[in-house]
Amino acid sequence: EVQLVESGGGLVQPGGSLRLSCAASGFTFSSYWMSWVRQAPGKGLEWVANIKQDGSEKYYVDSVKGRFTISRDNAKNSLYLQMNSLRAEDTAVFYCARLLAARPLPDYWGQGTLVTVSS
Amino acid sequence: QSALTQPRSVSGSPGQSVTISCTGTSSDVGGYNYVSWYQQHPDKAPKLMIYDVSKWPSGVPDRFSGSKSGNTAFLTISGLQAEDEADYYCCSYAGSYSSYVFGTGTKVSVL
Numbered sequence: 001e002v003q004l005v006e007s008g009g010g011l012v013q014p015g016g017s018l019r020l021s022c023a024a025s026g027f028t029f030s031s032y033w034m035s036w037v038r039q040a041p042g043k044g045l046e047w048v049a050n051i052k053q054d055g056s057e058k059y060y061v062d063s064v065k066g067r068f069t070i071s072r073d074n075a076k077n078s079l080y081l082q083m084n085s086l087r088a089e090d091t092a093v094f095y096c097a098r099l100l101a102a103r104p105l106p107d108y109w110g111q112g113t114l115v116t117v118s119s
Numbered sequence: 120q121s122a123l124t125q126p127r128s129v130s131g132s133p134g135q136s137v138t139i140s141c142t143g144t145s146s147d148v149g150g151y152n153y154v155s156w157y158q159q160h161p162d163k164a165p166k167l168m169i170y171d172v173s174k175w176p177s178g179v180p181d182r183f184s185g186s187k188s189g190n191t192a193f194l195t196i197s198g199l200q201a202e203d204e205a206d207y208y209c210c211s212y213a214g215s216y217s218s219y220v221f222g223t224g225t226k227v228s229v230l
Contacts, residue, residue, distance in 0.1 A: 044122065045157075045165065045208055045221040059218055100170060104212045104219055105155045107176065109164040 002026040002108045004096045009113030016086050016117070022079040022096030022110055030054075030074040033099035035106055036081045038092035038115075046092075049081065050099070064090075086117045120213045123148065123222035130228040131199045139225045141192040141209030147220055149190035153212035156185060156194045160205045168207075169194060196227065204229045 008020040020036070036048040049070040050059045058070050069082040079096055093114050097106035124142040131137040141148065141156075148154055154172045157165035167176050169185035172192065182197045192211070196203055209222035 044224045045210075047219050047221065050218065061218070095164060100155075103153055103171065105153055105170055105210055106165075106219075107167045107170070109166075111164050 002098065004098065004108060004110035006094065006096050006110045006113040009094065009115045011116045011118065012086055013119050014087060014117055017082070017084045018086065018115060020081040020083070020094055020096075020113060020115070024077045024079065024096075024098070027098070029072075029077040032101065033104070034070075034072060034079045035097045035099055036070060036079075037095045037097050037106065037109075038090075039095070039112070040089075040092045043092075048094070050104075051079070083115070086115075088117050091115060091117045120147065120218070120220040123209055123211060123220060125207075125209060125222040125225045127223075128226040128228065130230055131196075132230045133199055133201065135199050136195060136197045137199060137227060138196075139194045139207055139209075139227070141194070141211075141222045143190050143192075143211055143220070145190060147211040147213050148187065148192050148209075150214055151212045152187070153219075154185070154187060154192045155210045156183070156192075157208045157210065158203075158205045159208065165208065199229055201229050203227060 003025045005023045051070045067085045071080045093112040095112045096110040098108045100107045129137045156169040159165045172187045173185040213220045
């Protein structure tokens with residue numbers, strides 16, 4: 001059974017940093033592109049970042065470029081999102097998602113971790 | 120990329136059919152057959168219901184069906200059931216950097 005479990009969310013002040021983690025199991029993690037997707041309270045879904053199987057390609061939505069960094073450790077079956085210079089508008093539930101094989105669309109999602117940026 | 124446009128809400132009685140539209144552009148929905156649909160119950164993670172416009176993942180009932188015409192994709196729920204009441208989001212490949220864009224979301228209510 002595919003499982004994705006996020007952790008690392010919490011309350012942080014504007015300008016602060018946070019590192020999210022996603023532990024994957026039930027599939028060959030190193031064979032899949034992975035994503036982070038966020039959902040602001042009461043709002044819709046927004047793609048945040050993608051990373052290729054070997055970490056050689058990384059892509060970001062414009063609003064987080066230069067502030068967020070996606071990474072992965074295939075030996076630990078883990079995905080990460082380092083978030084710096086956080087803003088109030090980054091407040092959201094962050095989901096880790098696996099991308100379908102050979103298709104740029106997510107299939108399995110974690111339960112999400114809430115990031116709240118507030119003073 | 121701009122979010123794909125979905126109706127804010129649709130509703131139907133048990134047993135009826137409802138259809139949700141998802142309108143994009145030739146750069147996303149109209150340009151690729153990479154459209155998916157997700158069901159999200161309150162405070163839950165999204166669940167994949169349809170991918171590649173009209174394909175079912177394992178375990179999803181065939182009451183859910185997908186189609187596309189031009190720049191608009193559609194999700195039809197036939198034989199509406201109480202447990203279908205949820206938010207539904209479409210998603211399309213956005214044509215670059217392996218990125219994708221979601222729809223604005225539609226709340227399905229079962230009367």
